[in-house]
Amino acid sequence: MTAPLILGIETSCDETGVAVLEGFNVRSFVLASQTEEHARFGGVVPEVAARAHVEAIRPLVHQALASAGVHPDQLDAVAATRGPGLIGALMVGYAFAKSLAWTLGKPLYGIDHMEGHLYAPRLEFEEYRPPAIVLLASGGHSQIIHVREWGDYETLGTTIDDAAGEAFDKLARFLGLGYPGGPVIDAESEHGDPKAVAFPRALRDRPFDFSFSGLKTSVITYLEKAKVDGTLPPRADVAASIQEAIVDVLVEKTFNAVEETGVNAVGGGGGVLANRRLRSRLREEADRRGVDLFIPSIEMCTDNGAMVAAVAVDRLSNGAPPDDWGADVDPSMRLGS
Amino acid sequence: MKILAIETATPASSVALGSGGTLEAMSVRVDRRGHVGFLMPAIDFCFEQTGWNQHDIDAVAVDVGPGPFTGIRAGIATAQAFAAGVGAPVIAVSSLTVQALRAATGRRRIWSVVDMRRGQVAVAPYRPLPGGVAPDGSAEVLGAEEFRAVLDTDEADTLVVGDWQALPEAMWGGLHRVRRGRPRYPSADVMLEIAAIRAAHGDYVAAEDLRPDYMREPDVQINWKTFRSEGLWP
Ligand SMILES: [Zn+2]
Numbered sequence: 001m002t003a004p005l006i007l008g009i010e011t012s013c014d015e016t017g018v019a020v021l022e023g024f025n026v027r028s029f030v031l032a033s034q035t036e037e038h039a040r041f042g043g044v045v046p047e048v049a050a051r052a053h054v055e056a057i058r059p060l061v062h063q064a065l066a067s068a069g070v071h072p073d074q075l076d077a078v079a080a081t082r083g084p085g086l087i088g089a090l091m092v093g094y095a096f097a098k099s100l101a102w103t104l105g106k107p108l109y110g111i112d113h114m115e116g117h118l119y120a121p122r123l124e125f126e127e128y129r130p131p132a133i134v135l136l137a138s139g140g141h142s143q144i145i146h147v148r149e150w151g152d153y154e155t156l157g158t159t160i161d162d163a164a165g166e167a168f169d170k171l172a173r174f175l176g177l178g179y180p181g182g183p184v185i186d187a188e189s190e191h192g193d194p195k196a197v198a199f200p201r202a203l204r205d206r207p208f209d210f211s212f213s214g215l216k217t218s219v220i221t222y223l224e225k226a227k228v229d230g231t232l233p234p235r236a237d238v239a240a241s242i243q244e245a246i247v248d249v250l251v252e253k254t255f256n257a258v259e260e261t262g263v264n265a266v267g268g269g270g271g272v273l274a275n276r277r278l279r280s281r282l283r284e285e286a287d288r289r290g291v292d293l294f295i296p297s298i299e300m301c302t303d304n305g306a307m308v309a310a311v312a313v314d315r316l317s318n319g320a321p322p323d324d325w326g327a328d329v330d331p332s333m334r335l336g337s
Numbered sequence: 338m339k340i341l342a343i344e345t346a347t348p349a350s351s352v353a354l355g356s357g358g359t360l361e362a363m364s365v366r367v368d369r370r371g372h373v374g375f376l377m378p379a380i381d382f383c384f385e386q387t388g389w390n391q392h393d394i395d396a397v398a399v400d401v402g403p404g405p406f407t408g409i410r411a412g413i414a415t416a417q418a419f420a421a422g423v424g425a426p427v428i429a430v431s432s433l434t435v436q437a438l439r440a441a442t443g444r445r446r447i448w449s450v451v452d453m454r455r456g457q458v459a460v461a462p463y464r465p466l467p468g469g470v471a472p473d474g475s476a477e478v479l480g481a482e483e484f485r486a487v488l489d490t491d492e493a494d495t496l497v498v499g500d501w502q503a504l505p506e507a508m509w510g511g512l513h514r515v516r517r518g519r520p521r522y523p524s525a526d527v528m529l530e531i532a533a534i535r536a537a538h539g540d541y542v543a544a545e546d547l548r549p550d551y552m553r554e555p556d557v558q559i560n561w562k563t564f565r566s567e568g569l570w571p
Contacts, residue, residue, distance in 0.1 A: 047406065047555035051548075054410045058417045058544055072422060088407050095373050096414040102377050103391050103422030325381055328374035 004076035004316050007064065007100075008309025009057070011093030012085025012113045013140060014044045016056040019306035020068035020075075023313055024122055026306050027068035031299070032056040039179045043169060044139065050088035057096050064305070072104055077322070079312035082110030083333030085140070090329040098325065107322030109312040114335045116307035117269030118147055119314075121294040123306055128294040131263040135254045135282075138270030138303075139165030139180070142210050142250075144257045145335065147267070150314055153335050156257050157208025164246055164272045167212035171219055171242050175235060185239050186275050192240030194277075196233050197222060199245040207256040215245055247278045255285055267294040273301040338536055339389065341380070341397045341419065342528035345372045345412030346404030346432035347451060347500065352379040353525035354387050358533030360526045362386035367522070372411040380419075391423050396541070398428040398532035400435065400523060402550040403459035403476065404451050409549040417547060426541035428532045431550065433476055433499070435523035437463035438531065440498040441470045445516065446491070450499035451523075456480055458503060459552055460487070478552050481508045488512055 003023025010017040016032040034052045038044050065072060080097030083090060094110060101108035117136050121128045130147045133156075137143075142164045144157040162170070165182055172181030177188055200218050202211040219242060226232045250272070258266060266286055272278065273295055286293035300306065314320075342353045350372050353363040364379035384391065399416035402409045420427045433449040440447055447463040447470060461476035479487065485508045488495065495515045500522065509515070535541075 045555060050406070050410055051551070051555060054413055055548055057414060058421060058547075061418075061421070088410065091373050091407060091411050092414050095376065095411040096418045098373070098377050099380075099415040099418035100422050102380070103419050325377035326374050328371060 004313060005070055005074055006309040006312050006316065007061070007075050007078050008305040008307070008312065009061070009078070009080040009093045009097045010113070010116065010303050010305045010308045011053045011057065011089050012081045012083070013089060013303060014038055014049050015303040016053050016060055016093070017303055017305035018060040018064040019304060019309055020064050020070050021306060021309040021313060024310060026123055027070065028064045029299070029304065029306050030060050030064045030067070031304060032060055035180060042173050042179050044086070046086045046088055049086055050092060053089055053092040057092055061096070061100070072100070075104060075106055077101070077107045077109055077312055077316050078104070079109040079111050079309045081113045081116065081308050082323070082327070083112065083330035085113055085331060087329060087331040090331060094329045098323070102325060107316070109315050109320075110323040110327055111308045111311045112333050112335055113303070114141065114143070115153070115311050118145060118153065118267070119310040120269050120300045120307040121267045121296045123310055124296045124300060125294045127292065128265065128267060131261065132265035132267050132294070133254060133257045133261060133263055134267040134269065135250060135273070136268070136270045137164040137250060137272035139163055139169060141270060144208050144253055146257065146261055146263070155335060156260070157210065157253055159210040159212065160203070161211050161213040162216070164210065164212060164250060165270070167216060167246060168272065170216055174220060174223070175239060177239070180271070182272055182275055185243050186277065188236055189240035189243045189277065190236070192234065192236030192238070194240040194244035196237035197241040199241055201245060201249050201252075207260065208253050210249060210253065212246065215242070243275070243277055247275065247281050250278060251281045251285055254282070255289065258289070258291060265292045265294060269296070269301050269307075271302045274298040338395050338533060339393050340529055340532045340536065341394050342525040342532060343376065343398070343412045343416050344400045344435070344523055344525040344528055345376070345408040346400040346402050347408070347522045349522035349524065350375050350379070350408065351525035352376065352383055353529055354383045354389065355526070355529035355533070358530045360529060363526055365524065372408040376411065376415050391419070394423055394425050396426050396428055396532060396536045398430055398528050399547070400432050400528060401429045401548070402432055403453065403478070403552045404432050405454055406549055406551060413547060413549060417544060420544070427544065427547055428535045428540065429542040429547060430528050430531050432523045433459065433461040434463070434470070434472070434531065435527045436499045436520055437470045439520045439524070439527045440496060440518060441465045443496070444494070445496040446473065446493040448488070448495055448497045450497060450501050452500040452503035453478055453553060457553075458484060458500070460484055476552065481505050484508070488515055
């Protein structure tokens, strides 16, 4: 059987992503980012996101098909994120995908966004395969997942409060660095000393879980006190110290999971994986332990349509039943349930 | 001229197939949520009833609002994908006009009302014509008191239609020239009549211009504490 042609649509948060895959080969990859539209609010505003998706979706699908040189009738399936995410945003992509699939007489696959992230490294690394530990971290999620087999996932750790990306966003706001927090803290940290301030690393007693709200409180308390005392260090030092505290925890917990499961492969996905310090620390730790590391390019780490289509490649090949035409989005979808 | 009409602007969702403005099949459901779950099975049902094929469709009509936004976007995304899939043009219809046309039986001036939630309604006046209605002013989003003030100054005998039940009962006291009536919600069968006329005039909307008629800025609520660093670093 030749590799199937699949259109993938992702609209769970603030990126409208569309791609065409031929098997695990990316034929086209287009994206409309709303970062600037949300920047003035300092975070993703659900209604603003949904408005942008409904304007972007049709032109992007057209562009993805055209640049792949694929006529809609040639598609073998249509895939779209069904959850988790913002309900109004999910509805746009899923309704569009469903209607297109029905009209073309093709199967529709509603995909779990998190499973999309788990599949993304497959589009760049042929050797990436289960069993693996995957760190997923973004503004909306922070999880450590044990991929036992494709379709068989165990969530080992999760955040008990803020997602890692949310912590970056909130602290960047507090430092007056703007939005989105990950990239601006990354840039500010470049000339800072990560050891300048020893912020706490939370949940040392829970090997795979995260907590970032304590860090937030401690940064705010520290800065307010330092200001009164006149001992305020340069902003770059504070930024680098915050980044180090978050990265430390993410790296430590990821490799705790590697140790616990004895797997030999680590993957990653989500916007926080764009952080350069995190990428290099994961690389160092993987090399030190002789573990294979599969962190895809930044555009494949952040939300996109290709990762959604990638999951459907397997679904279709395995003969999995497509979504019912009466299916709806599921904003609180949980991987493996 | 075969038309598919998609209506999701209010809690009443409906889908209809018609030829030349005449209804051939229709499916309706009243539910605040679940537009996405309703639409495709409803479309599927209508095609099954008529025995038509999706490629028979000459135009897709969609209600672009005003109305609560989430459902409208589901309808628009569905209409856009259908239209793209079969290469048909799209006709954009107003929910206020659909309600007014359904109500147009007498000589009263019509105020069409759609609930926008949060204590506001979208309203627009229409004047009855033989066999139809014509807009008689522009659409606005108003609170109950503002709408009452508008009705107070209206000299004509008036019929208010749409979801006026969303407004407080007290606002209607002493409005002797105002009568309240049906329909409560817009529906896809009426859209077919409008769409047939529009199609005859080639009055289509370019795919890139098709978007909801929001009539209100997005709700922006960031619940984070507004941390400020001003004064921390000079
Ligand atoms: Zn994501």
